[in-house]
Structures are given as structure tokens and as C-alpha cells.
Amino acid sequence: MDKQNQHGETQLSLHVDDYKAYLKNLFANAYDFQIRTIHTKQMTEVNLYYFNGLVDITLLDELVAKSIVSIEQSSTIDPNDTIVSLTNHTLPLNLDDIKEGLLNGQVMVHINAHSPYLLTINSDPARQVAEPTTEYQVFGPKLGFVESVDKNIGILRYYLKDCELHTVEAFAGKENTMKVAVAYIHSLIDETSLSFINEKIERLKNKEISSLGQLARHFQHDFYSLFPQSVLTERPDHAKESLLDGKFVIFLSYHTFCIVTPVQLLDTIGSIEDSSFTVSWNKLSIRVLRLLCMIIGTTLPALYVALVAFHPELIPTTFTLTIAQSRAQIPITASFEALLMLFALDVLVEASIRLPSFVGQTIGIVGGLVIGTAAAEAGIVSNIMVVTIAFTAICTFVIPSWEFVFTWRIMRYIYVLVASLLGLYGLSLVFGLTFLHLCKLKAHDKPYLEPISPFNFKKLRTFFHSRP
Structure with a gap:
């Protein structure tokens, strides 16, 4: 023809x-x-x-x-x-x-x-703009992204009317079936980071992309790290604030979420709504609370194992007697007890996510109560371990970033295993190694722990406390 x-x-x-x-x-x-x-x-x-x-x-x-x-x-x-x-x-x-x-x-x-x-004469199959379904907000706008890349770019421009907002279009795969759009504010982006993104965009032509996770990994600096260097969001206000912080926002065809990259450690414990409080000290209190919950939710089971199995002399006498009485009839070691309960917790979380919403919440609450109570009454685990794991779960879910929650879930197992072998010495060692890894890790060309390391008091103060 x-x-x-x-x-x-x-x-x-x-x-x-x-x-x-x-x-x-x-x-x-x-x-x-x-x-x-x-x-x-x-x-x-x-x-x-x-x-x-x-x-x-x-x-x-x-x-x-x-x-x-x-x-x-x-x-x-x-x-x-x-x-x-x-x-x-x-x-x-x-x-x-x-x-x-x-x-x-x-x-x-x-x-x-x-x-x-x-x-x-297209009939657009994408749904109309509606409220985000996975990121609940109290103070923020009730508006979320949709499945159309062009429409999402339009929503972003509606929120951020700035001539410096640059957008780049690219297509992934040999057949160019998946459209990718990268948005950034040119005046806030350094040349090294921009060169890194442009290089990754060029490589998209020979890479088959079918999900946001694949695309996010494509833009990562350190592929093998457990810590996320990008996060997903379906909230335009989150994307806007990320652009104003000098980050890139990346959209993919047929997905309601966008990728925000690069992110650092403190970004994952912050939320856009924290700045909505009328009292500036509320922002400080909520972010300090999240930071403490992140540490407690990761180390508490390992700390319990280390103290009970290796260092009972460090526990106050009254509390030691309570723990001994609770564990008197328990046939398994404290480390196996902790691993068993952590595994049960993760199974319940995954089950409640995969089930329909009207069933998932019931399964999560009823399953947690029934399994915890029955296990304690049957003498499989101690009551104190049930309380420890329950408090660990609550502390973990305080973190706004779901991707970051998964990271600390994996770290919990590592900490418990090391603590069960080496006690507090092992826990201190693996905690130090984690901190060294975070100091070494970079998101694009930025240190992952900035502004903690290298220390920048002005940025750290801005993160924890809003000024008029």
C-alpha cells in the first residue's frame, strides 16, 4: 500500500x-x-x-x-x-x-x-477529577490526580501558575505505548540533578515500563538500598509543594499517582498538612512525634528481645518480675516469640489491605484482638509481647509514607535477628551501620540525611517549625 x-x-x-x-x-x-x-x-x-x-x-x-x-x-x-x-x-x-x-x-x-x-474525536475514558482515595487529608484540598497524563499536568498548572514550571514529554518502550511526563521548576533545580534526570529520560526509549514502581526504580540513584529515594502521591498539593522544594514530579500513562523524586529521610516523615496548623508549634510536636515513633516502631521488638534474653539486669526489678511471671509458661524463646508476632502482624496488615474496604477493617481489628488474646491465653506468647507488638504497629502507622513503612517493617526483622544473637551490642552495631548507610546514601546528588548530615540548622529549623 x-x-x-x-x-x-x-x-x-x-x-x-x-x-x-x-x-x-x-x-x-x-x-x-x-x-x-x-x-x-x-x-x-x-x-x-x-x-x-x-x-x-x-x-x-x-x-x-x-x-x-x-x-x-x-x-x-x-x-x-x-x-x-x-x-x-x-x-x-x-x-x-x-x-x-x-x-x-x-x-x-x-x-x-x-x-x-x-x-x-476522542471519547476520554479517564474518570473525572475526584477526591483522593488512598491519601486522606483533613485540611488539604479534596482533589486528586486521574489516569490522564495531560490532564494531570493541567491540574498541576492549576495549582502552580509559574512560567518556570517546565515539562518534558517522553515515551517508554520500543512501541512508545507508555507516555511519561516530567515536571520541575527550572530555577530551583541544580544542573547535576537535571543532567541525571535527562540521562534517565533518554534511556526510557529502550526500557519497557508498565508500572509506577518500575519507573520510580529507573530514576533511583542507589538501586539496592532499602530506603526509598522517591515516593508516590495522588495529591496535587503534595506534588506542588515538592516542586517548590526543588524536586521532580513524574507522571505515567493510566496511573492516578505521580512520582516525587528525589526524597530524603525527613521528607518521608513530613506531611503537607503539617503546615496547615494555625499554631506553629503544632508542626514541631507532630513531626517530633513521628520521628520518635519511627525509632520506637523499628527498635522496640529488638530491644525487648535483647533485654529479656541477654541483659535482664538492666530492667527495673519490679518490671523484671512481671516479665518473668508473664513468660513462666511460654515454651519458646523471646526472639522466636517476637519474630512470630511480627509475622502475624504483617499477615494481618496485608490481609486487611487486599480485602474489600468494608471487610478489611473488621478483619484487621477482630483478627488482631482474637489472635493476640488467644495466643496469650494459650501460653504461646506472653501478654507483654502482645502489647509490645501492638504498640510497635501503632507507632509504624504514624509515618505518612507507606513506602517508608515497608522499609521499616523489613528493618524490624533484621534488628530482631541481630539482637537475638548479640543482644544490645548487636542492636547498637546494626543501628550504627544503618546510620552509616544513610549518611552514605544519596538521592540524585543530595545527601539522604540532609539537613541532619551535613548539618544545616536553618533547613532543620524550617522543617520542624513554621515561621510567619
Whole structure:
């Protein structure tokens, strides 16, 4: 069907039967592919090719059908005449352009003896802008991203009216099926970080991306670290504040979340709503509370194991007697007891997430109460261990970043295992190694522990305390 002229340029066939046969064969197994034929009064055949679910049929009838009726009353048919003037259109250069246009929801119009053209009469399958479903907010706007990259960029511009907001478009994979958009404020981005992102964007062409997790890992500096260097959000206000902090916001086709990168340790314990308090000291108290809960939720089970198994002399005498009485009939060691309860906790969390919302909350509460109480009464675990694990879970869920919660869940197991082998010495050692890793880790070109290490008092004060 494609022909080349004397200059080597590709030209499309003008005969209507060629396209009908080719597209019928190409989409023979697609029931939703439609070929609509209209004959004018001059017996000229006009064919419309489109996919039912991707095209606004009402608009197609209103614009194209009525235009063809008006053409019927004229003596000649010109493809650049009434139909084209009423709609957005493009002229395909080859068959690949036609296939891509049809799959993107365009309508191909072919009038016999003329070149075909593509009309944009898309029926947008994306849902309307609505409230975020996974990131609950008290003070923030009730608005979340949707599945359309272009619409999400529009939402971002609605929140941030800044000429310095630059956007870059890219496509992932050999077939360019997944659209990626990167947004950033140019004046707030350093050249090293921008070069890193541009290099990663160039490599997207040869990388198949199907999920946000794959895309986020593609933009990571340290791939093997347990600590996230990017987070996901579906809240435009979070994305806006991240842009103003000198970060990149990355969108992917068909996903309601965007990627915020790079992130550092303190970013994961902060929330946009913290700045909404009318009393500035509230921001300090809530962020200090989260920091303490992060440490307690990670180390408390390991600390319990180390003290009970290796260093009971460090526990106050009264409390030691209480623990001894609680563990008198327990047949397993404190370390195995802690690992068993942590495993049960993680199973309950995952079960409550995967089940429907109206069942998940019930399973989480009832399962926790029933299993904890039954295990303690049966003498499998001690009452103090049940309390320890329950408090650990509550402290962990105070952290706003769900990605970061998973990191500390893994770290808990490591800490308990080391504490069960080496006691407080091992716990101190692995805690120090964790801190050394965080000092070494970088998110793009920025230290992960900044402004703690290297220490920057001004940034640290701004993070914990809002000033007028």
C-alpha cells in the first residue's frame, strides 16, 4: 500500500479498497473496530474507520455525518473542505501513523481518490477529577490526580501558575505505548540533578515500563538500598509543594499517582498538612512525634528481645518480675516469640489491605484482638509481647509514607535477628551501620540525611517549625 516516489519519500495509496482490505485484516480479531461506509450522491465512497470505545459517537455523527450531507449537495468532494474544518485533524505519512492514530482514539476518514486523514474525536475514558482515595487529608484540598497524563499536568498548572514550571514529554518502550511526563521548576533545580534526570529520560526509549514502581526504580540513584529515594502521591498539593522544594514530579500513562523524586529521610516523615496548623508549634510536636515513633516502631521488638534474653539486669526489678511471671509458661524463646508476632502482624496488615474496604477493617481489628488474646491465653506468647507488638504497629502507622513503612517493617526483622544473637551490642552495631548507610546514601546528588548530615540548622529549623 505504501509507495515511494522518485525522491524516496513514502506516499499512501489513494484507492479506498486498499485501506478497507488492509485494516479489516489488521483488526480482524477486534470486534470493537468499525468500518462505516457512506456513499454520496455522486457515488463517491467515504469510509470511516474507528474503535467504538475510543470515539465519541455522538460527536462523530454531529460533525462528520452532517458535513458529508452538506458535501453531497456540492459538485466536488474535497478532503480539506467542510469535514476537516470542523475538527482537529492530521495527515498520516505512512501506515504506522494510521495504526497509531486509530489506537489512540482517532477516526480515519478516507474519500476515494484522496489521501486519508485522521480526525480527533476522542471519547476520554479517564474518570473525572475526584477526591483522593488512598491519601486522606483533613485540611488539604479534596482533589486528586486521574489516569490522564495531560490532564494531570493541567491540574498541576492549576495549582502552580509559574512560567518556570517546565515539562518534558517522553515515551517508554520500543512501541512508545507508555507516555511519561516530567515536571520541575527550572530555577530551583541544580544542573547535576537535571543532567541525571535527562540521562534517565533518554534511556526510557529502550526500557519497557508498565508500572509506577518500575519507573520510580529507573530514576533511583542507589538501586539496592532499602530506603526509598522517591515516593508516590495522588495529591496535587503534595506534588506542588515538592516542586517548590526543588524536586521532580513524574507522571505515567493510566496511573492516578505521580512520582516525587528525589526524597530524603525527613521528607518521608513530613506531611503537607503539617503546615496547615494555625499554631506553629503544632508542626514541631507532630513531626517530633513521628520521628520518635519511627525509632520506637523499628527498635522496640529488638530491644525487648535483647533485654529479656541477654541483659535482664538492666530492667527495673519490679518490671523484671512481671516479665518473668508473664513468660513462666511460654515454651519458646523471646526472639522466636517476637519474630512470630511480627509475622502475624504483617499477615494481618496485608490481609486487611487486599480485602474489600468494608471487610478489611473488621478483619484487621477482630483478627488482631482474637489472635493476640488467644495466643496469650494459650501460653504461646506472653501478654507483654502482645502489647509490645501492638504498640510497635501503632507507632509504624504514624509515618505518612507507606513506602517508608515497608522499609521499616523489613528493618524490624533484621534488628530482631541481630539482637537475638548479640543482644544490645548487636542492636547498637546494626543501628550504627544503618546510620552509616544513610549518611552514605544519596538521592540524585543530595545527601539522604540532609539537613541532619551535613548539618544545616536553618533547613532543620524550617522543617520542624513554621515561621510567619
